[in-house]
Amino acid sequence: MNEKMKTTLTADPLVRFLGKPRTSFTRSDIVRYIRENAIEMLNLRYPGADGRLKTLNFVINDESYLESILTCGERVDGSSLFPYIEAGASDLYVVPRYRTAFRNPFCEIPTVDILCSYYTKDGTPFDMAPEQTLRHARQELQRTTGLDLHAMGELEFYVVSPQEELFPAVDQRGYHESTPFNKGAEFRTRAMKYIAEAGGEIKYGHSEVGNFTQEGLMYEQNEIEFLPTDLESAADQLTVAKWILRTLAYEYGVEVTFAPKITVGKAGSGLHIHTRLMNGRHNATINPDGSLSDAALKAIAGYLSLAPSLTAFGNTNPTSYFRLVPHQEAPTNICWGDRNRSVLVRVPLGWSAGAGRMASDANPQEEPSKIDTELKQTVEFRCPDGSADVYLLLAGLAVAVRHGFEMEEGIRYARERYVDVNIFDERHKEVLSRLSHLPGSCEESALRLEEQRGIYERGGVFPARLLDGLIARLRGFGDATLRQEIAGDEERTRKLVATWFHCG
Template sequence: MNTDLNPNPLVRFLGKPQREFTKADLVRYVRENGIEMINFRYPGADGRLKTLNFVIQDEEYLASILSCGERVDGSSLFPYIEAGASDLYVVPRYRTAFRNPFSEIPALDILCSYYTKEGTPLEMAPEQTLRKACRVLRERTGFDLHVMGELEYYVVSPRRDLFPAADQRGYHESTPFNKGAAFRELAMKYIAAAGGRIKYGHSEVGNFTAADRLYEQNEIEFLPTDPEEAADQLVVAKWILRTLGERLGVDVTFAPKITAGKAGSGLHVHTRLMRDGRSATVDAGGALSEDALRAIAGYLALAPSLTAFGNTNPASYLRLVPHQEAPTSICWGDRNRSVLVRVPLGWSAGAGEMIRDANPLERAAAPDVALKQTVEFRCPDGSADVYLLLAGLVVAARHGLEMADGAEYARARYVGVNIFDERHREVLERLDSLPASCAESAARLLSQRDAYERYGVFAPRLVDGVAARLEAFGDGDLRSRLGDDTERIMALVDEHFYCG
């Protein structure tokens, strides 16, 4: 592997990919690059990374940190862990190490996993749940699932009147009409240096001014990879975006709803089914495979309960309303943004011809485009618990692959029209709907819990804990209570502004 162009300084220095990092590699990097501090980072129940700092005293102390990890109070991190038996270990995963881009003290940051006092993986931990889900999928079906997220966020900064962009017309806008480009580009540089495998970044639809503030929506999209790596990349990216915003004096939010009548921020997740390192999503002719249809069936069947991990506060359900690009009905389609599961435009036809038409001197063979086809799950938003959401999607794929009539189930829920067009009302009326509140999401999780708990993937106490947190919002009749009261809607938006 040639590492010369890799943006991660550890990869370039060590000359190997991240997944091959060892303890000896990290000790060597620390010693030869003047690193003075180690930071452990690990996800809490709120979806945000927590931090434990270590000042390196000598090589023996460094080796101890990297070999043993450290103790933490689990009851302060997860509400479903009892205080009387809450001591946990956080143990570093060497492959996740990255150079901290913000610390004035040269520092190496490493993501950690949770272990019990017996030294076994904490079955309720988000990252361990995802790990189990991936293992069981492979054992039960022979498939792996690759995923990637579309991380949408708003940058909120002082209003600037030069070169104003049109309201809600910010999609792929360039400077000087897009004011957040430099922020996005710097964030992408830091995320890539931390190991994030970025596909691209761009400005998004959401763009408006309110009083003296400018609101600009952006998106950073990642490349498909295994779900554990994808989750790690997303939580680190969110930490980097927020920290960079704080350093530069602008606000950053992943909130599902930013204000009434404006585009909210989703966390669309693309998936591709893999077997033996090759795509199993499309057949030899480039069409969706029968196995891909079964995976789609699983996404649709478990969609109501997947909202428990991907839409985790009442503001989420202000985004999931009819006649928007955020879905409300359980169906799928091709390139159709009104559906829950979308099959984006692929490259099955004309890939080589297009590049040669645009570049007459090009005579290269047509590229292999099978890996470029994905299936997009569109309802999650920035409030999502990333590890549990991806674990849930892996479970859903397995569930669909194990359904006796999975392909037929999917075909029966295919929609080839805009379901919000009045001409197609009869199509909309025959479709099941997503939950409309956290309370309903919790109820659907509890009713479908067997699919998640099967084979020991989701711990029963974890499912109970997630449901209890959702139920505590008491939002069953929230939409009717809020009505069109903009002031009360904004109070709810502000309450969950920093979610996820």
């Protein structure tokens, strides 16, 4: 599809109006859009250490003031946003990134929002900000391998609303359910519309497995999956999507939660991350015949090798480890496989068999046609959840790919950890016995990060102080035996869930 068609068909009003992709947005483009669309306010937005978007509101007094905001940004108190900054030297700048601008879908007053990067008093990037860590990780991976890493997230969440009696859904059987058995479809599609208008590149949305009722409330699990894009855009889109989902839920008078676990015996919400290695416009994850490339095997080796410490970025509170339990779809063993949902790294079904042939079989009136499907193949990392710091998680995955390329026997390492059986089947217990395991608590995750931290610090990607802060926070939960302590204790479990209900 050419660029003109992309800008014509897009749901994004800025791209449609300006007639160019977001990556080409300039300051003058933003000014023109604001001036010619009677925009009255501008919001600067930036994620804090808790992953939530923070906001500065500006009334647009005149064009020179608008130019000043877009050029200089504004000062903020970093010590109130990040726990590792001292109050005595806490001033930071937040400076807009023009490609992230979007029309605010909730404001009655016409408003444009724009994401920002953090800078120090010297005008240099603030290296402790997760967004800068991701930037460094991407640059270092490209420098050492010549490849780019693209990513997309599967954003799972529960919508919580008053219980309805009509057309009750079957407990834990909500996968791809339609109305009227799925009650949250209108909410989900409205959220998708707003996310797409804000620049989110959505693949699809659907209801997920999880649904149950509890104390007069209906819990319905949903998923919005994105398309692969560059690492920074992938993280930005997930962050904005969470903000949109929560704000829309507030307007609907319902709750939305990304919590890893809500109650025992019911599906938790993950944040599976699909990745692909790109060499220019070519998907370096696969060979011309559709098989996995050596580069993909090296990336998988890196993911498996660093999996214990990657949980420090992707599974960040005690309820994360109530989701990562055996005999569920969430992984606990460090292995990979094809289409196997119990593994940590999954190679999902591709289209090497030929989409054109299937389409002509389903539609006999159509002649078989060739369509390029190589970009569809990805590798999925399945343990992260909604508590993840998406910027640090994607940075960690980029470091893991680089590490896989640096491993002397990376390809062999990956092949030795491939499984093609149900590892929880008693007939294959010898396979299970040779696999290592993910951490079972935040405390153990901190220990694994401490052991592997040198890999993340290499090349100046993860600042030592940032890792120190993460390790201290995870250790501070004191949850090494928590899962065993509160097993069967419904009251303590509910209190724990309530504490982290709005995580991420």
